[in-house]
Amino acid sequence: MTTTVDWPQLTLLTLRDPKAAAAEIMSWQLPRDALWMAAIVVAIAGTIMSTLTNFVMPLPEPFTDLFPNPIMLFLAMAGGFVLTVNVLFWTGRAIGGSGDLNDLLALLVWMQALRATAQLLILICVLVTPFLTGFLVLLVGIATIWVFLNFLSVGLQLNSLLKAVLVVFAAALALSLGVSLLLSMIGVSAIGVPANV
Numbered sequence: 292m293t294t295t296v297d298w299p300q301l302t303l304l305t306l307r308d309p310k311a312a313a314a315e316i317m318s319w320q321l322p323r324d325a326l327w328m329a330a331i332v333v334a335i336a337g338t339i340m341s342t343l344t345n346f347v348m349p350l351p352e353p354f355t356d357l358f359p360n361p362i363m364l365f366l367a368m369a370g371g372f373v374l375t376v377n378v379l380f381w382t383g384r385a386i387g388g389s390g391d392l393n394d395l396l397a398l399l400v401w402m403q404a405l406r407a408t409a410q411l412l413i414l415i416c417v418l419v420t421p422f423l424t425g426f427l428v429l430l431v432g433i434a435t436i437w438v439f440l441n442f443l444s445v446g447l448q449l450n451s452l453l454k455a456v457l458v459v460f461a462a463a464l465a466l467s468l469g470v471s472l473l474l475s476m477i478g479v480s481a482i483g484v485p486a487n488v
Contacts, residue, residue, distance in 0.1 A: 306438070313441065313442050313445035314445065317397060320393075334369040337368055340414065379458060380392050383443070383449060386449075388458070389448045390446050397446075402442060
């Protein structure tokens with residue numbers, strides 16, 4: 292099925308009524324392989340924008356050492372996205388959600404596309420009107436939280452923003468525990484941290 296999308300209109304709808312935007316995106320019923328391909332494209336776009344942003348506004352040295360080149364950054368972003376989608380989905384299921392993985396994946400891919408667009412706007416703001424950058428970053432942060440929680444509520448069929456918040460906290464805890472376990476298994480000394488710390 293061919294779907295003609297008014298992207299600017301969908302962007303405005305996402306900000307104004309994220310639940311309605313989520314319902315529209317889910318109605319497309321996109322196949323999973325197409326969604327994963329879109330996720331890769333969005334991760335590439337995000338990597339490009341992050342690299343450009345870091346070039347204009349360099350991060351402190353300890354952070355730049357984490358991702359010394361764009362390929363490492365892309366792998367981290369793509370891998371982190373895949374992990375986040377699955378953890379959010381199964382956490383939502385654990386607290387009573389009945390949503391479909393494809394729906395959640397479609398919504399989060401769209402969010403990542405908007406994030407890359409926001410990074411571009413922020414970068415332009417830094418170059419043209421740097422005194423407004425902080426205000427724009429604040430607006431983007433608030434909008435991101437608002438859209439994300441609503442997308443989780445709809446995509447996981449939680450029907451509650453409070454449950455969406457619970458999913459976020461539970462998923463964050465699961466991710467942090469998973470990373471800690473992984474580091475303990477591979478040996479944190481491999482990244483320059485003493486194993487007994």
